[in-house]
Amino acid sequence: MTKLKWGMVGGGEGSQIGPAHRLGSGLDGLFEFSAGALDHRPDAGREYGQRLGLQADRSYGDWQEMLAGERNRDDRIDLVTVATPNSTHFEITKAFLEAGFHVLCEKPMTMTVEEGEEIVKLAESTGSICAVNYGYTGYSLVRHMRAMIARGDLGKIRLVNAEFAHGHHADAADADNPRVRWRYDPAQAGVSAQFADCGIHAMHMASFVTGQEVTTLSADIVSCIASRELEDDAMVNFRMDGGTVGRLWTSSVAIGRQHGLGIQVFGEKGGLRWSQEQPNQLFFMPLNERLQIIERGEDNLSPEADRTTRVTIGHAEGMPLAFANIYKDLAEAINAKKESRAMDAAANLYPRAEDGVRSMAAVKAVAESGAKNAAWVDARPPMYR
Ligand SMILES: NC(=O)c1ccc[n+]([C@@H]2O[C@H](COP(=O)([O-])OP(=O)(O)OC[C@H]3O[C@@H](n4cnc5c(N)ncnc54)[C@H](O)[C@@H]3O)[C@@H](O)[C@H]2O)c1
The missing domain is CATH 3.40.50.720 (NAD(P)-binding Rossmann-like Domain)
Incomplete structure (x- = not known):
């Protein structure tokens, strides 16, 4: 080819x-x-x-x-x-x-x-x-989480808890650093800083693994460094169209946290926990059973996980390989179009413009809710209401 x-x-x-x-x-x-x-x-x-x-x-x-x-x-x-x-x-x-x-x-x-x-x-x-490029959805075990949830391993999903909290803008002395300042300036960054930069990754991941879309949200936003006009920390509660309750924390002042992206999903029959800083292990707790650690690269996890892993089990795979999975999906999508055929369903997972506009609606909703004392607001773009 x-x-x-x-x-x-x-x-x-x-x-x-x-x-x-x-x-x-x-x-x-x-x-x-x-x-x-x-x-x-x-x-x-x-x-x-x-x-x-x-x-x-x-x-x-x-x-x-x-x-x-x-x-x-x-x-x-x-x-x-x-x-x-x-x-x-x-x-x-x-x-x-x-x-x-x-x-x-x-x-x-x-x-x-x-x-x-x-x-x-x-x-x-x-x-x-x-x-x-919600590239973190390219991690093999994130794909596997999605597959496990879709095939019912957790039963009906009750809760999703997502985080993207780092500490890289925690130094108040940095407030005037031009590489940092623009991010908190509405004229350059828009209506939101930390949620628009990092929170949307976590929220998209919540949608990706559960297969549900966010409908409404309530956001408590704060500028811990008071000179900042836009938020450097946000706690967002949300609801999804399949009935799942969502919690999301995002921060840029969480000193000691490095990248800080992680997700937990709790259903009627079990829970799953994954963290981007240890991306090669997925923690699975089936109800009333013992904790299981699923390793990236194990045989026959799911078609979605199996096609997105390259390196032998026990060796780390990281972020550029997750991005490679988005590119692998896209190559399959482009070749399928060129050859007028249906694409491999396990590759049909790349994040789309539809996800991009849903994120923009969530960004707007977080700013709106934050300004109204965390009132619940519609988080969907008008085209999907
Ligand atoms: N998906 C992710 O995980 C992820 C992670 C980091 C950054 N990002 C996004 O990637 C984008 C870039 O972020 P970054 O951190 O690499 O920024 P950066 O400032 O480090 O680099 C930006 C690059 O774009 C170039 N550039 C700027 N304007 C240009 C123009 N008009 N035409 C051509 N080149 C131009 C600059 O010269 C520079 O090389 C941002 O939108 C950011 O949100 C995504």
Whole structure:
């Protein structure tokens, strides 16, 4: 099978997330890194792209040049990843979708619910794939959690408890650091800081593993560092459309916590617990039985877990390999479209624009509820009410 051609906008030298995308897209030999506009500084982007192996004429100075250069090529890219700062996602994603490219957009997909709805409709009308990088759902054992819950191992799900709490913005002396300050400034970050940055990962994961969507929420938001206009900590209660009760804590001032993403699900017949910092173990407590530890890489866990693990049991698999699973799903989705066939159901798990717009509605709802003393509000985008 010929490799698909992959391009990236953003993710330049020294960026946080660019390397994980390059590793993830390249891992299974399904994509070839073929084009990029990697940096907001045109020359730096061109130079870095070539250093990474791009041909000079496909290492572009900016995304408009890349779009113009790629759209008429016979060997144009099959997928573009948008890994630029948040406020640029909508414009770049929209332009590439309009030109018929498949897109993987970093989260948050857009800055507003309205923009998110436009992207969903655009992907529908163009027939292009628009995925959103909730990359942590790519972990093999997160996929297995979803499979266990879907096949009824836990019975009806009563509670989901999700966390994404770190301590990287806890130093009050950092409040004026420009790399931190913009995140808490509504003019640059929108209506929410910590929930929009991290909370949406945890909330999406709650939906992903339970197979349910969030309907309403109540949020207690606070700026522990008082000079911040937007929240650095939030406690969100929510309800899901299958009757599950949700709890979510997100924070950027939780000193001592590193990445701090984790999820617990409790059903009538058992509980499951997974933490991203120990991603190779899933804790399963069946009702009235002993605790079981499920290891990533065990034989015959579930089709969803089995196809998303590569390294022998007992050796760690981490975040770039989780991203690789999103790319593996996308390669299957793109190839299925090219070959006019149905895609492998176990690969049909990549997060979509629909998930992106649901997150934007949740972000808006958290800000609204927080401003109203944690009143319960509708958390769904208008298009799904
Ligand atoms: N899914 C995840 O787990 C995850 C994790 C971290 C960051 N992110 C998201 O990834 C995005 C990027 O975050 P980051 O932490 O890598 O940021 P960063 O500031 O470290 O890097 C951004 C990169 O984009 C480049 N850039 C900026 N504007 C550009 C433009 N107009 N055209 C081309 N390149 C441009 C910059 O030069 C830089 O190389 C954000 O939206 C963030 O929310 C997602």
